[in-house]
Amino acid sequence: MTDATQASRITLVPDADAGELLTLRRAAFVTEAQQYNDPFIPPLTQTLAELRADLARDDVVTVGAWEGPRLVGSIRVELEENKATLGRLAVAPDMQGRGIGTSLLFAIIPYLPEAVTEIWVFTGKDSKENISMYAKHGFEQHHDETAGALTYTYLRRVLHEVEARSGTAGSADSRPG
Template sequence: MDDVRIDLITEDEAGELLTVRRAAFVTEAQLYGDPNLPALTQSLTELVADIKQPDVVTLGAWLGHRLVGSIRVELEAEKANLGRLAVVPDLQGRGIGTQLLMAVLQYLPEQTKEVWVFTGQDSKQNLAMYAKQGYEYQYDQHTGDLTYAYLRRILGEDEPGESLAGLEP
């Protein structure tokens, strides 16, 4: 989808972001039989606080004026942790998630050397998308009834993004 715009999400867009995440993660909840996934139980107040964190970057994908996807990046020294990749159900499978994954790179500080992501072990579409973007399986972690697969991408010298300076909303 060439007409998707990716940009930082502000706290003013938190309500819309909460709606997008909940719609997207319902499918995952059904797959795992668990309605208590953190993306589904997070409150609006908690989401606003998360967006305001200095070590968190939240990107949104817009189609016109509609928020259709998002991704959260937590920055930690030389490492970035991706999470909450969400695309609205009616547009899943059209490359928006991949565009968000690729866009993340330009928001990473120069010292970032590796990017980590996790997803449910049974989320075959997610695992395939991450593998296609250069993420390699590292290990599984069991949490309650769920098993998460952790994947890592090592960034090359030509890949680190621009500094976050000047990109704050």
């Protein structure tokens, strides 16, 4: 199995897996919290009830990557008219560096409504590895924005018409169906 296909299944995260998703995000975001010396970043403070409410929203899509029965990665997308905003891309610490995050970036495309023409993502300005990964996959730095003590870098990727409608940027295995 190649690194980019480490996850055996990528599908929507059901409410039944909310607890596992919460655990995955907390494990994955500890290093981000340490980097910014802020243990109160939203992925670490969100409650199970808040996460379940988020999973139930019509304007949010959460996709997970499983290796066997274990949830090893996830990505959350908030939809607004022609824009999708990625957030909380999380990969289990022991599974990082195997292409799961990249797989999730492309697996989300078939779940987007046809009206979506651009995908936005934000990460801490000092998260150089994250910024590099997004840039490698077609996201361009757009602007920085400060919220409290943190400065976020916002990146944007414009979807090409064929890619947006067919999901051709992802593998056939990642399409809903």
